[in-house]
Amino acid sequence: MKVKLGSIITLLLLSLxxxxxxxxxxxxxxxxxxxLVSVExxxxxxxNNVVVTQGSIQLKADQLEINATAGKGNEVYIASGKPVTYSQLMADGKPVTAQANEMRYEPSSRTLTxxxxxxxxxxxxxxKASVxxxxxxxxxxxxxxxxxKRVTTIIMPEEKSNP
Structure with a gap:
């Protein structure tokens, strides 16, 4: 049985x-x-040097508290630091970055505050804002x-390439 290399590469790329x-x-x-300071x-x-990773999401903080009192699937992650940083690579390949003194991540609602x-x-x-x-x-x-502090939004102009 003869298999074309192009077909194998195409299947590999599709699976990736x-x-x-x-x-x-x-x-x-x-x-x-x-x-891990306390387990209540x-x-x-x-x-100290807390790094949370989920797929392409990365959150870095000085301290992280995970509150699971509401049950599995309803955990709340509260990160604090000077600052806490967040980064994620979107499906289109563009990054999202954030920083704040505190970040609250609720996986059940997929919300970052x-x-x-x-x-x-x-x-x-x-x-840029307070919240x-x-x-x-x-x-x-x-x-x-x-x-x-007022809410501030800065929109960068689109760069046009010269012909």
Whole structure:
């Protein structure tokens, strides 16, 4: 039986593309840290050099508390630091980055809430506010200000290539 090399390469590329399309939020969450400080009933606290990875999502913080008191599948991740950073590679290959003093991630609703000097960069725009809510699945962004800081959005112009 003779198999063409082109057919094998095409099948391999299609299988890799199918794997790459698996949403980040449907993949496992891995947590690395220097210390697991406390283990209370359904609450874990990680400290120092905390890195949370889920697919292409990466969150870095000084401290992470995981509250699982609402039961499996309803955990809440609260990361704090100066700042906490977040990055994700979107399906179109463009990155989303964020930073804030605190980030709250709720996998069940796929929501990331940034609080305190919050900044989120997506495509060619940057949003800065006191509080930013970002839905990872829908890619919706909402921002709120307080008395000391207004919501600011910066939209970069599209660069045109010269012929």
């Amino acid at each position: 593309a199918a794997k790459a399309e698996k949403p980040d939020y449907s993949q496992q969450i891995q947590i690395d840290a220097d210390n 009933e359904n609450i874990l606290t990680y400290k 940034l609080t305190g000097d919050a900044e989120l960069s997506k495509s060619d725009s940057v949003v 930013i809510k970002y839905n990872l699945e829908k890619q919706d962004i909402s921002a709120e200000s307080d008395e000391s």
